Amino acid sequence: MAQQVMDARSSAAFLRQRWRLLAAMSAVGIALGALYVTMVPAQLSSTTLLLFPQASGSVGAGQEPVTTTQVHIAGSTPVFDRAGKAVRPTLTAAEVEHRVKVDALTANLISIQAFSHDARQARALSQAVADAYIATLKDSASSLTAVPPQLSAREAALKQQLKDLRTEIATTIKRLRAENPTSSNGVRDAQLQAALTDDQTNLVVRLDKVQEAANEAANVAPDVPDIIQRAPAATGPSRTGRLITWGVVGALVVAVVTAAVLVIRRRRDPRVRARDDVADAVGSSLLAVVDGHPQRSVAAWLALFETYEAPAEEAWAFRQVLRALAGPSEYADAIRPGADRTKALVEHPGSVTVIALDGDQRAAAIGPQLAVFAASLGITTRFVMASKRDSVASLYAACASGRDLKVRTGLLLEAGGTDGATPGGHALPAPLADAPARRANGRCAKGPSIPEVLGDHSALYPLPGTTDRNHHPAESDRKPSRASVDLTIVFTVTDRREATLEGVPTTAVTMLAVSPGVGTREEFARLAVAVDDAGRRIDGVVIAERDPADRTTGRRTLDERAVQPPLPIRMTGPSRAATPAGVRSRAR
Secondary structure, three states: OOOOOOOHHHHHHHHHHOHHHHHHHHHHHHHHHHHHHHHOOOOEEEEEEEEOOHHHHOOOOOOOOHHHHHHHHHOOHHHHHHHHHHOOOOOOHHHHHHHEEEEEOOOOEEEEEEEEOOHHHHHHHHHHHHHHHHHHHHHHHHHHHOOOHHHHHHHHHHHHHHHHHHHHHHHHHHHHHHOOOOOHHHHHHHHHHHHHHHHHHHHHHHHHHHHHHHHHHHOOOOOOOEEEEOOOOOEOOOHHHHHHHHHHHHHHHHHHHHHHHHHHHHHOOOEOOOHHHHHHHHOOOEEEEEOOOOOOOHHHHHHHHHHOOOOHHHHHHHHHHHHHHHOOOOHHHHOOOOOOOOOOOOOOOOEEEEEEEOOOHHHHOHHHHHHHHHHHOOOOEEEEEOOOOHHHHHHHHHHHHHOOOOOOOOEEEEEOOOOOEOOOOOEOOOOOOOOOOOOOOOOOOOOOOHHHHHOOOOOOOOOOOOOOOOOOOOHHHOOOOHHHOOEEEEEEEEOOOOOOOOOOOOOOEEEEEEOOOOOEHHHHHHHHHHHHHOOOOOOEEEEEOOOOOOOOOOOOOHHHHHHOOOEEEOOOEEEOOOOOHHHHHOOO
C-alpha cells in the first residue's frame, strides 16, 4: 500500500476540509464527558492539619527538615493499617494509601488529605489517619523514654549493697562502744569502721550517678504535633464546573484522536489526491481545475443544461481546456467554415471524449458543464451520453429526454448505449471530427469530416410539444441539425476493475475528468491501458474540485518532474513544490 507524504501544512488543510466531522466528534466527546460526570460521582476531600513545635521544625546546616521525616512516618503502613481499622467500613492499608495524601506544607505544618466519593468517609478517614499517626508517635516515644533494664538492675544492686554496708557499720559501732578503744580489738574495729565508711561513701556516689542516668532517660519528652485543624466536612468541585471541565476534556481528546486517525488513514490511503500523482498515473498533464456540480435527478440535470453559467474562474479554465485540446496551430480546423466570427470564438478540437471513473459524481458533471459552456460561446455543441451505468442513470435519462427539449441555444443532447447507438436508431459516427493525425490519438489515420460522416443524419428534431414528427416548423424555430454541429462531446463512465472503451465513438481527443481521492494508481493504470487498447491516448486531465491539501500543479511533464529533484521540507521528507513559471511554460 502506497503511503502519501504529508507535512504540517497539508495535514492542517486536510483537517480543515473535514471540520464537520471533527465538530461532530467533538460533540460526541462533550456528550461522553457529561455522561462521565453523571455516572461517576465527584471526588470529595477533607484535610487535617498538624503543627509541630518550632524547635522541631528548625533545620540545622546540612540537616533534613523534621517534617520530611514525619511525612514518611505519617504515610507508613503501620499508620495506615491502624487508621483503616478505625473507620467503618474497615479498609486495608493499601486502600487507605490509595485514598490519603500526606504533604509537608511548611517546615512545621503537615496536611493529611483524604479522598472519597462519600463525604462522611472522607472526613472520618482523614481524622483517623491523624489520630493513628499521633498514637504511633506516642507509642514510639514511650518505648524510647522507658528506663533501661541495666540501669534499674544496677540501681537495685547498689541500694542493696549500701543497705548491707550500713548494717555492717552499725554492728561495728555497737561493738566499739563495748570495747576498750586502746585494745587490739578496739583498734581493729575502729579501722574496720573507717573502711566501711569509705565504702559507703563510694556506693552513695555510684548510686547517685545511676539514678541521674535513669532520670535523664525517663524525662525525655516525646515530639508529638498538635492538631490545629480537625477534619472538616468534605468538599469537592461543583457539578457545573465538572460538566464544563470534562466536556472540554472529552471534546479535545475525541477531536485529537479523530484527527490523528484521519491523518494516519490518509497517509496510508492508496487513493490518489495530488495533481502530480494523477498526471503521473495516466501519463498526461493537467489541463485545468474546475468545480464539479453533480446533480441527483433528471430535472436537476435538465436545469443545469438550461441555466448553468460558468463563473469567471471556471469559464477561464474551460477556455484553456478547449485550446489545449485543440493544439497551438489548428485554429482554422477547429472553426467550421462559414461560422459566425463576430463573437469571441475559442479554438476547440472538434470532438472530445470525456472519461470518468464509475462512482465519481463530481467528475461526471465536468462533461455536461463543458458542453453548456461551449454552447454559451456560440459553438454549436452536441453532448452524447455514451454510458448507461447506474451512477449516471439520471444524466443518461436527462440526455434521452432532453433531445426533444430546447434546453439551450446551440446545444444538442443525445443518449447512446454501450453499443454506440442513439435512441433514434442512428449509429454514432466514428471518428466524429475532421482532426489531423496528432489529434487522432497517435494512430496516423485522418477520419472523415463532420458533413461526410453525418451525411443523411441531418434530420431536424421536432419542437417541444409537437407530436407529428413529419411536421416541419419554420426555419427560425428549428433546432440546430447534426450537420451544423461544431463540437461533439462524448461522455462515458468506465468500470474501475474492468475499464473498457468498447462501443464508445472515436473522437479527435480524449480527456480524463477525475476528483481527488476517488481513484487509485491501479485503477488509473487500468483506465490508461483500456484507452491505449482502443487506439487512443489521454490528451489531458481535468480535476474536479482541487484538494486544499494539494500543493502540486500537475502541469509538468514526466520528463520535467524526473530531472528536477524534490525539495526537502522539515517534517516529513520530500515535498512537491510548484514548478517555477519558466518551467511551466515549457510543459505540455
